[in-house]
Amino acid sequence: MDEKEKIIDGYRAMVLSRTLDKKIVMSQRQGRVGFYTPTMGQEATQVGLSMNLEDQDLIFEYYRDVPLMLHRGVKPETIIDQIIGNSDDKEKGRQMPSHYTAKDHNFMSVQSPVATNLPPAVGAAYSIKYQKKDGIVIATFGDGSTSTPDFHAALNLAAVFDLPVVFLCENNKWAISYPVEKQTRSEIWKKAEGYGMRGVLVDGNDLLEMYKVAKEEIDKVRVDGKPVLIEAVSYRMGPHSTSDDPSKYRTDDVKEGSDKDPIVIAERKLKMLNYIDDQAIEKIKVEAKERIDRIFDEREKIAAPKPETMFEDIFENSNWIIDEERGEIL
Numbered sequence: 550m551d552e553k554e555k556i557i558d559g560y561r562a563m564v565l566s567r568t569l570d571k572k573i574v575m576s577q578r579q580g581r582v583g584f585y586t587p588t589m590g591q592e593a594t595q596v597g598l599s600m601n602l603e604d605q606d607l608i609f610e611y612y613r614d615v616p617l618m619l620h621r622g623v624k625p626e627t628i629i630d631q632i633i634g635n636s637d638d639k640e641k642g643r644q645m646p647s648h649y650t651a652k653d654h655n656f657m658s659v660q661s662p663v664a665t666n667l668p669p670a671v672g673a674a675y676s677i678k679y680q681k682k683d684g685i686v687i688a689t690f691g692d693g694s695t696s697t698p699d700f701h702a703a704l705n706l707a708a709v710f711d712l713p714v715v716f717l718c719e720n721n722k723w724a725i726s727y728p729v730e731k732q733t734r735s736e737i738w739k740k741a742e743g744y745g746m747r748g749v750l751v752d753g754n755d756l757l758e759m760y761k762v763a764k765e766e767i768d769k770v771r772v773d774g775k776p777v778l779i780e781a782v783s784y785r786m787g788p789h790s791t792s793d794d795p796s797k798y799r800t801d802d803v804k805e806g807s808d809k810d811p812i813v814i815a816e817r818k819l820k821m822l823n824y825i826d827d828q829a830i831e832k833i834k835v836e837a838k839e840r841i842d843r844i845f846d847e848r849e850k851i852a853a854p855k856p857e858t859m860f861e862d863i864f865e866n867s868n869w870i871i872d873e874e875r876g877e878i879l
């Protein structure tokens with residue numbers, strides 16, 4: 550894929566993700582889905598990073614990373630199955646929605662407690678280095694997650710051991726109802742210096758900028774094997790989750806389709822480069838909508854996992870306690 554195609558492909562993934570996002574939120578409002586953490590506003594950050602990744606790289610993502618997953622090739626079906634918790638869900642309907650996993654694309658499983666993905670990411674990078682394997686590790690998290698002990702422990706260890714980890718802080722300005730200004734007295738990217746690693750700040754609303762800066766940084770990590778902290782600033786355009794009402798605590802919403810919407814920014818820039826025109830944009834959007842509507846209807850028809858399957862995967866061989874409990878529901 551040449552550069553132009555790569556960028557258009559990135560834009561297409563952003564649109565696919567936005568379309569899926571809106572579909573799931575709407576379905577939740579219709580009572581078809583229980584819960585979801587919308588990702589609207591963070592598409593450019595994630596896709597711009599993902600455009601620089603290789604197949605062998607390991608991703609320790611967090612619950613808002615749907616654009617990153619889709620761009621890397623995870624199918625929308627996988628996301629929808631997980632949200633619905635049907636019998637095709639890789640987690641067999643046992644996890645809370647938005648806690649994805651995709652082993653086939655080197656995505657680890659999302660954990661609820663924020664930043665708990667960071668120490669294992671460092672461990673995985675240590676393993677890559679120890680075994681002299683190729684590849685790097687990506688660990689993503691929000692601005693609020695930088696207030697956890699795990700964030701500090703992980704960055705310190707990655708720097709001390711010179712480990713190939715890209716820490717991507719997706720600063721969407723909010724941690725549920727708590728604004729980033731109250732979260733920390735320092736700038737997030739500057740914390741890197743305290744641990745002895747490189748730190749950079751990037752406009753995470755701008756696909757081309759994100760792609761460029763992530764490329765420079767990721768190329769360095771691949772060569773010198775040392776970690777970096779990238780702070781990508783965007784905005785959480787939707788609620789924290791479908792259970793949240795942001796109008797109770799903020800009024801500065803960025804509206805879809807406004808100048809600050811990363812999809813609008815990407816369209817403007819791609820048009821300036823003559824990579825795309827209004828007709829092509831419309832085609833991408835229509836295709837995405839048709840695809841997502843079709844897939845959603847299809848996945849919704851898949852049966853729920855049978856209750857007795859909850860006893861599977863715990864012990865290799867069953868035992869009398871499990872047998873007795875299973876017997877009670879059969």
Ligand SMILES: Cc1ncc(C[n+]2csc(CCOP(=O)(O)OP(=O)(O)O)c2C)c(N)n1
Pocket residue numbers: 613661662663690691692693694695697721723724725785789
């Ligand atoms: C250790 C821990 N503390 C608190 C929570 C409750 N919680 C869930 S999401 C969230 C906000 C996290 O904000 P941020 O890291 O900025 O990510 P964002 O949701 O904005 O993408 C909080 C506090 C949690 N899941 N884990």
Ligand SMILES: [Mg+2]
Pocket residue numbers: 691692693719720721722723724725
């Ligand atoms: Mg946040």
